[in-house]
Amino acid sequence: MEVNFKExxxxxxxxxxxxxxVGNIPIIISLREKAGHIHSEKAAIVAAAVMIIFLFLGEEILHLIGINVNEFAVAGAFILFFIAIEMILGVTLFKDDGSSPDMAAIFPLxxxxxxxxxxxxxxxxxxxxYNTENIIIAIIVNIIVIYIVLKTSARLQKFLGKNGIAVIRKVFGVILLAIAVKLFTSNIQELFN
Incomplete structure (x- = not known):
């Protein structure tokens, strides 16, 4: 095991x-309003598990189902695009099927x-x-930060107020839209090269 603090x-x-x-705070608040409550622990554990499993098996899983990393990223860009459109326009594109807090913690959070x-x-x-163990430590650090933000989202909502959240939601919706477009364009170019 080779722990490198710079890595x-x-x-x-x-x-x-x-x-x-931090940019996802408005989305988290919106999800909490739709689902009533978000299980912060479950969301953090599932996100950590997905990241660590993908770190070890990601390329193999994608190759097994005949998808490369760029195609995977393009598909994800579409999901981010539609979430951003919801935030900017204040419309609901994803059907609210009475999602439980358990489901909201897993998808789409x-x-x-x-x-x-x-x-x-x-x-x-x-x-x-980088060495795999250093990436795992980096994932764990990020999961701790994610957990803290998820746990404090209700207090953040009270602090920001309804108008503050509406403004932040629109601003971060545009940022998320830009990220989706960047993810799409950079990966679609790789598909055609």
Missing amino acids: IATATMVLFAVIDI AFPMLAGPGSLTTMLSLKAE
Whole structure:
């Protein structure tokens, strides 16, 4: 086991930027309003499990079902695109089928928002450069931050108020839309090369 603090710090910062838990606060609040409650522990554990499993088996799983990383990222870009459209326009595209808090914690929160195509493809890139144990530590650090944000989302909602959340939701909706477009364009180019 070769623990390298520089690798851990770099991988942690890269994953933090890609996961963008701070930018996801409006989505988390919106999901909590729809589902009534979000199981923070479950969302964090599922996101961690998906990331760690994908770190070890991601490429093999994708190859097994005949999908490459770029196709996976393009599919994820579509999901992020529609979530962003919901945030910006204030419409509901995803049918609310009376999702329980358990289901909301898994989809769409744990996957594809937290452990989504962006973070999963980033992990495959990090794996090519860094030791696996350092990436696992970086994942754990990010999961702790995610858990804290999920646990405090109700207090954040009270602090920001209804108008503050509406403004942040629109702003981060545009940012999420830009991320979706970037994820789509960069990966669609790779598919045609």
